[in-house]
Amino acid sequence: MTRLGLVRKTLRDARGATIGIGSVIAGIALLDVLIYPSYKDTLQDFEIPEAMKGLLGEAGSIATPEGFLTAEFFSWVPLLLITLAIISGTAAFAGEEANGTLDLLLAQPVKRWRLAVEKGLALTIAVVLAAAASLVGFALGKSWAEIEVSMGRIGAAVANMLPISLLFLMLSLWLSAALPTRGTAASLVTGLVVVTYFVHLVGDLAPALETIRKVSPFYWAEPSLVLMNGFNWWRAGGLLAIALAFGALAVWSLERREISQGSRDWSIRKATTIRRAPGSERRSEQPGTSAA
Amino acid sequence: MEPAILTEGLTKDYGSHRALDGLDLRVERGEIFGFLGPNGAGKTTTIRLLLDLIRPTAGRATILGLDCQRQSHLVRAVTGYLPGDPRFYPNLTGRETVELIAGLRSRPVDATYVASLADALDLDLSRPVSVLSKGNRQKLGIVLALLDRPDVLLLDEPTSGLDPLMQQVVWDLLRREAERGAAVFFSSHVMSEVEQVCERVGILRAGRLVAVEPITRLKGKSLRRLEISFAQPVPADAFRIPDVREVRRHDTSVVLEVAGHLDEVVKAAARYPIIDLRTEQPSLDEILLTFYQEDSR
Numbered sequence: 001m002t003r004l005g006l007v008r009k010t011l012r013d014a015r016g017a018t019i020g021i022g023s024v025i026a027g028i029a030l031l032d033v034l035i036y037p038s039y040k041d042t043l044q045d046f047e048i049p050e051a052m053k054g055l056l057g058e059a060g061s062i063a064t065p066e067g068f069l070t071a072e073f074f075s076w077v078p079l080l081l082i083t084l085a086i087i088s089g090t091a092a093f094a095g096e097e098a099n100g101t102l103d104l105l106l107a108q109p110v111k112r113w114r115l116a117v118e119k120g121l122a123l124t125i126a127v128v129l130a131a132a133a134s135l136v137g138f139a140l141g142k143s144w145a146e147i148e149v150s151m152g153r154i155g156a157a158v159a160n161m162l163p164i165s166l167l168f169l170m171l172s173l174w175l176s177a178a179l180p181t182r183g184t185a186a187s188l189v190t191g192l193v194v195v196t197y198f199v200h201l202v203g204d205l206a207p208a209l210e211t212i213r214k215v216s217p218f219y220w221a222e223p224s225l226v227l228m229n230g231f232n233w234w235r236a237g238g239l240l241a242i243a244l245a246f247g248a249l250a251v252w253s254l255e256r257r258e259i260s261q262g263s264r265d266w267s268i269r270k271a272t273t274i275r276r277a278p279g280s281e282r283r284s285e286q287p288g289t290s291a292a
Numbered sequence: 293m294e295p296a297i298l299t300e301g302l303t304k305d306y307g308s309h310r311a312l313d314g315l316d317l318r319v320e321r322g323e324i325f326g327f328l329g330p331n332g333a334g335k336t337t338t339i340r341l342l343l344d345l346i347r348p349t350a351g352r353a354t355i356l357g358l359d360c361q362r363q364s365h366l367v368r369a370v371t372g373y374l375p376g377d378p379r380f381y382p383n384l385t386g387r388e389t390v391e392l393i394a395g396l397r398s399r400p401v402d403a404t405y406v407a408s409l410a411d412a413l414d415l416d417l418s419r420p421v422s423v424l425s426k427g428n429r430q431k432l433g434i435v436l437a438l439l440d441r442p443d444v445l446l447l448d449e450p451t452s453g454l455d456p457l458m459q460q461v462v463w464d465l466l467r468r469e470a471e472r473g474a475a476v477f478f479s480s481h482v483m484s485e486v487e488q489v490c491e492r493v494g495i496l497r498a499g500r501l502v503a504v505e506p507i508t509r510l511k512g513k514s515l516r517r518l519e520i521s522f523a524q525p526v527p528a529d530a531f532r533i534p535d536v537r538e539v540r541r542h543d544t545s546v547v548l549e550v551a552g553h554l555d556e557v558v559k560a561a562a563r564y565p566i567i568d569l570r571t572e573q574p575s576l577d578e579i580l581l582t583f584y585q586e587d588s589r
Contacts (some may be wrong), residue, residue: 005395013383100379104436107343108396109369259345261336261375 006105006115010122014088018126021084022133025077029134032072033141036065043068057224065149066227074157074223077134079197081165084130085123086189089172092119093254094182102259116251120173127165134158149227156231157223163239164221168193170246177253217242294357296321296444296475297342301351304337304499311337313499314351319477319492321356321443324470326486326507327479329496335479336376338496339446343373355444369398372442376449376479378433386410386417386424386432390439399440409435412461426453434462438469445469447478451485463489517572518557521545523565531560 011018043063057075061067093116096102105115138154141147168189175185196216203213213219220235297319304312312334319325327335340346342353344364353360355367380389394401410417413431424432430453437445445466451459466476466489480486486493486507493510495502503510522544531538531548533556540547544567550557554571561569 005392009381009392013381100375100377101381103345103375104378104380104393105396106345107368107371107373107375108393109365109398110396111365258347259340261340261377 004118004121006110006118007122007125010088010092010119011126013091014084014123014126017084017087018130021080022130025080025130026133026137028073028077029137030141031137032069033138033147034145036068036147037145039068057222065147066224069147069149069154069157069227070224073134074161074227078161078164078218078221079193081127081131081161082168082193085127085165085169086172086186086193088123088126089169090176090182090185090189092123092173093176093250093257094179094185095176097259098182100261103261106259112254112257113251116173116177116247116254120170120247120250123169123173124166127169128162131158131161131165153227153230157226159231160221160223160226160236163236163243164217167217167239167243167246170243170250173250174246174253177250177257293321294354295319296323297325297353297355297477299338299342299351299353302338302341302348302353303350304334304341304346305349310499312341312348315501317494317501317504319475321475322470322473323492324466324476324490325478326490326493327477327496328481328483328486328493329479330481332498333496334499335496336448337499339373339448339477339479342446343368343371370443372437372439372445374433374437374445374447374450376452378429378436380421380429380432382420382422385420386415386435389421389432390417390435393436394439397440401440405441406435406439409438409465412465413458427455427458430454431458434465438465441469441472441474443474445474445476445478447476449480450478451482459485516550516554518548518550518554519545519568519570519572520548520561520566521568522561523567526564530564531557533557533560 040063043061046062057070062071093102096105106112135155135158138158139151142151171192172185172189175188176182179185179188197218199209199213200216200218203209203216203219217239220239222235225232295318297317299315299317302312302315302317303310315334315338327338329335337346341348342355342360344360344367347361356370358367358370360367381392384392390401390406394406406417409415410431413434415428415431415435417432417435419428421429421432430451434447434450437447447466450466451462454462463485466478470476476489490507492504492506494504495510517539525544526546528541531546535551536557537549538546539549548557
């Protein structure tokens, strides 16, 4: 058997989105580093609105390089990586099933857990590559402009974007294996991202939300702390452990999934569209399949 | 020796709907077995259960003695599958698709054999899948099903979308596979196709196996329409024979429906001067009707 053939195929399928999002992230990183020296002095007197303070994290001031990079890059760029994770993660099983190509793969002597692991591995590589593209932007920027943060700290902050992105990637994979359609899986993950991001941002303002804020994975992926103090293995490890748990759930759900031919909807669970065939007893059609 | 395919009480429910009801079937190695039935009868469900794409509600199935659920990846290693509506990755060419699937097979794939299959089917593997016609996608599906010369072939409507000449090529390929010892199990709702290649046929109706018959007996049992023109009008009771029904009578011609052999009716007709005699090949519906009527008696 060709080793890791499914990894290569999955990477090829995610190539467009990975290159696209990677290029955007690299461009933003370059731009942020280039503009910082010009804005540094102006920002000394700039008071960031109370409602936006969550974007600064623990950095305190937007005039510091840590505060600037947190607010302008690390506070929201993970959302781009998460978008890549949701697009490619939800396509992995429910998307392939809707296209009819999951049949093609699962009719071969491939164990389902192996399919899930190889797809998970490939998409992890895609997310890592897209995140790593930002390092190119930062390195180029630092070669032209002065920003008082070491490349090591920037690298740590880039690495810190990965656990949370992988958490949502694995969640997307799980829901793609567990739910009937890609749309349902994507909507649920997107909703969860929006809610947890919002809770993290506004939680800083309201003491009542302080406890709830800790439920948000964005709280544990706080980038300013990494830029100021270095990589936090405990926080990253916790998020990665949850990602692994979602990955295990994806394998478990795929093992149990009934594979339909082509697209289907929720109603497959319920055996709908009862009709009476001539000369036969009552029977129903299975939506999304052409059961002959 | 273990049969190629064995199912015992294989049952599949979708909610309250029973798609397959206690299927007991045995297909031997080297046999071409046709699985006949109208849409919704449970043919595709059976094939998908054998491949473990869906799970049975009750019963079990084995392929070459391997349990289709517990040893599903081993089953798929010896099985080639052609779905009813083959779908592929549109961003790959036919050759890239072959390479992807060959990489997932357990047995080595002989590139010369693949090229000869593509030649026989007149399939250009260098073209992107996205531009292939329905017929060419079907051909690619056939190449993939036969890729590593599997011991069992599960084919869902294999000649769907192919022209008559190409259908002949596919039938020849299937005969060759059976000659080398592979079991060929294919579903169809086209009687002429089943007649061409099958030795035995299973008839499925609303999820239940109504009959398993050698193709010769199936044809003998089936309804036939007979139109006879006589030189003069014949008596009204001329064809009062068991299993013969007079459908229409017009002046000197009579249209009859005959269940089973024609011997009695031909003898009865021969008592009068015949000008013309025409018989129509029974359609699948007519054949199924015969079996359904027997089944409901």
